Amino acid sequence: MLTVRNANKFDWENIPITDCMYGNAMDAHYTLKVFTVLEEKIKELGLYDLCENLLSPANTVFLEPEFQGLNVSPQITREVGKKLNTSIIDVHDGLFDYDEVSLKDNLSSNNDLKEVLYTREGGFELYPPDKTPKGAPSVSKDTLDIILSQINKELINRG
Amino acid sequence: MAKNWKYRNKGKKISESVIKEKSTEQLIKTKNFMDTLLSLRKMEKLYKTYILGTTKAISYNERNKIFVSFNLDGTATGRLSCTGYSGNKGKSMGVSFHTLPKGKEHNIRDMYVAPDGWDFITSDYSTMELRVLAHIADEENMKSAFRQEKDLHTYTASLVFDKAEDKVTNEERQIAKAVSFLIVYGGGAFNLSETVNIPLKRAEKIISKYAELYPGVFKYMGKVNASIEEDGYITTLFGRRRNLMNVRSNITKVKNRALRQGLNFTVQSAASDILVCAVLGIVEEIRRRGLEARFQATVHDSVEFVCPKKETKEVCLIIKDEMLNCNYMKSKLGVSLDVPLAVDLEVGSSFGNGEPYEISSFN
Numbered sequence: 001m002l003t004v005r006n007a008n009k010f011d012w013e014n015i016p017i018t019d020c021m022y023g024n025a026m027d028a029h030y031t032l033k034v035f036t037v038l039e040e041k042i043k044e045l046g047l048y049d050l051c052e053n054l055l056s057p058a059n060t061v062f063l064e065p066e067f068q069g070l071n072v073s074p075q076i077t078r079e080v081g082k083k084l085n086t087s088i089i090d091v092h093d094g095l096f097d098y099d100e101v102s103l104k105d106n107l108s109s110n111n112d113l114k115e116v117l118y119t120r121e122g123g124f125e126l127y128p129p130d131k132t133p134k135g136a137p138s139v140s141k142d143t144l145d146i147i148l149s150q151i152n153k154e155l156i157n158r159g
Numbered sequence: 160m161a162k163n164w165k166y167r168n169k170g171k172k173i174s175e176s177v178i179k180e181k182s183t184e185q186l187i188k189t190k191n192f193m194d195t196l197l198s199l200r201k202m203e204k205l206y207k208t209y210i211l212g213t214t215k216a217i218s219y220n221e222r223n224k225i226f227v228s229f230n231l232d233g234t235a236t237g238r239l240s241c242t243g244y245s246g247n248k249g250k251s252m253g254v255s256f257h258t259l260p261k262g263k264e265h266n267i268r269d270m271y272v273a274p275d276g277w278d279f280i281t282s283d284y285s286t287m288e289l290r291v292l293a294h295i296a297d298e299e300n301m302k303s304a305f306r307q308e309k310d311l312h313t314y315t316a317s318l319v320f321d322k323a324e325d326k327v328t329n330e331e332r333q334i335a336k337a338v339s340f341l342i343v344y345g346g347g348a349f350n351l352s353e354t355v356n357i358p359l360k361r362a363e364k365i366i367s368k369y370a371e372l373y374p375g376v377f378k379y380m381g382k383v384n385a386s387i388e389e390d391g392y393i394t395t396l397f398g399r400r401r402n403l404m405n406v407r408s409n410i411t412k413v414k415n416r417a418l419r420q421g422l423n424f425t426v427q428s429a430a431s432d433i434l435v436c437a438v439l440g441i442v443e444e445i446r447r448r449g450l451e452a453r454f455q456a457t458v459h460d461s462v463e464f465v466c467p468k469k470e471t472k473e474v475c476l477i478i479k480d481e482m483l484n485c486n487y488m489k490s491k492l493g494v495s496l497d498v499p500l501a502v503d504l505e506v507g508s509s510f511g512n513g514e515p516y517e518i519s520s521f522n
Contacts, residue, residue, distance in 0.1 A: 007245075008245060008248075008249040009249050011247060011248055012247045045400065046398055047398055047399075049492060049493075050397055050398045050399060050492070053491040053492050054397065054432060054439070055231055055232070057439050058231055058439060059231065061438060061439055061442050061454060062231070062438075062454075064442075064453065064454060065227070065229075065453070065454055065455050066226065066227065066244065068453060069220070069224035069225060069253075070224060070225050070226075070227070070253070070256075070271050070455060070456065071271065071272050071273065071274055072217050072225055072270055073223070073269075073271075073272045073509070074214075074217065076269050076270050076272070077210065077213055077217075080210065080266065080267060080269060080270055081206065081210035081214070083265060084205060084206050084210060084265045085206060087265070088202050088203060091199045092199055094195060095192065095195055095196060095199065098188070098192055100192070107196065107199075108203075113196075124189050125177075126174065126177060126189065127176075127177040128170060129173075129174035129175075130170055131170065141197065141200065144193055144196070144197060145197075146171065146174070147174060147189075147193065148193050148197075149353050149356070150171075150174060150178050151178055151189060152190070152356045153356060154175075154179060154186060155183065155187070155190070156356055156357075156358070158183055
């Protein structure tokens with residue numbers, strides 16, 4: 001709404017009805033003004049058909065599922081969540097079977113992971129192929145993918 | 160490695176040489192550790208985004224429903240995007256449907272269900288982007304493979320590796336698949352060797368064989384690149400336009416990126432618009448017949464509908480007819496494809512448990 005700043009944090013539930021009406025009227029007023037300006041430009045660019053026959057009707061059609069929502073089964077959500085959580089715990093525990101990981105390590109912490117992979121003696125002792133914006137050794141997915149691809153390549157070369 | 164580590168520009172090369180010094184046993188151990196670590200991160204993200212996201216949303220919404228917001232112009236590539244609806248004070252009323260993973264072990268999609276007594280229908284376009292590419296590039300060999308209802312990746316592999324289709328291994332099919340998609344995304348031999356872990360020389364050979372096999376694709380790529388360089392923008396089959404002013408950059412990397420984005424845009428955006436047209440056609444027909452069926456969402460190349468069980472057959476027929484014949488697209492936008500489209504239809508009680516609904520089921 002044009003009259004509201006920082007819409008994401010605004011308390012919409014308690015907006016006074018007069019403010020709501022005024023804001024909506026402003027939105028409608030300026031949308032119409034913008035439309036008359038843009039309509040010409042859209043025609044000029046040859047995009048009128050696309051707007052009229054695709055985007056405009058699509059807006060209305062996609063509004064329906066937005067309004068109706070999607071049914072969720074809380075029971076299945078719990079079941080899937082429980083199963084996933086068990087797998088997370090199992091996989092997480094399995095990582096501590098490696099001699100390179102100490103029981104004190106928190107593998108969700110980038111600092112600890114940095115030590116396990118790169119800096120600690122007795123760790124995996126790899127070299128980080130990339131850095132973080134602050135210049136520290138990166139442990140992001142992209143960086144780990146680079147290392148993995150280098151390892152795979154080396155293993156293939158060795159047959 | 161020293162604790163006071165300082166990044167050097169040749170990080171990748173140093174990393175490679177460090178890896179070369181390690182024993183095979185150490186490398187296998189490291190690889191296993193990293194694979195497990197990445198799979199752990201993936202599962203944690205899944206849990207946080209979908210299990211916690213959905214649980215929080217239904218608690219906020221005070222009913223067993225989530226609400227999403229579709230954005231028809233939210234991506235530069237022209238694809239639809241979708242986010243959880245923003246509730247009061249920025250609280251999310253749903254989760255993004257477009258990133259909803261398909262998994263057998265942890266079937267997140269199973270959480271989203273049809274109302275009692277209703278069916279959940281999912282209809283997915285198969286190899287959509289490559290069909291669009293075959294059409295816009297006017298690539299006869301590719302079009303002919305689709306017309307003969309061949310599995311394109313097996314067919315491509317059989318020609319690239321010079322063997323009968325039934326002799327193609329899974330690995331060869333995967334390589335052929337990777338080449339096709341890399342081409343669409345503007346990748347080359349280097350990316351192929353990285354993606355499927357094959358030596359660079361082999362990747363180069365495969366790409367050149369692919370170019371012999373589908374010359375139209377490479378001709379089209381050249382045409383798109385020339386057009387972007389001349390105009391600074393590119394338009395799709397539907398007239399959507401993407402400005403790519405970076406093509407004028409003096410930095411080769413930036414310029415090449417703009418060219419890749421342009422090529423990708425012509426395929427992805429058109430594929431997305433075909434899907435939106437299908438949704439419009441299906442909804443129009445459902446309304447015309449006065450059915451209760453409701454449109455639910457689109458995820459990648461698929462459309463999702465729910466309907467009362469008594470309507471399932473009729474709605475499936477409408478969906479299949481519209482998605483295959485593109486009636487809306489032809490009549491309202493004057494666009495038609497000279498490549499047949501294919502859809503996989505599934506029906507179940509939830510988004511995740513659908514079973515294939517074969518054409519014989521209609522009889």
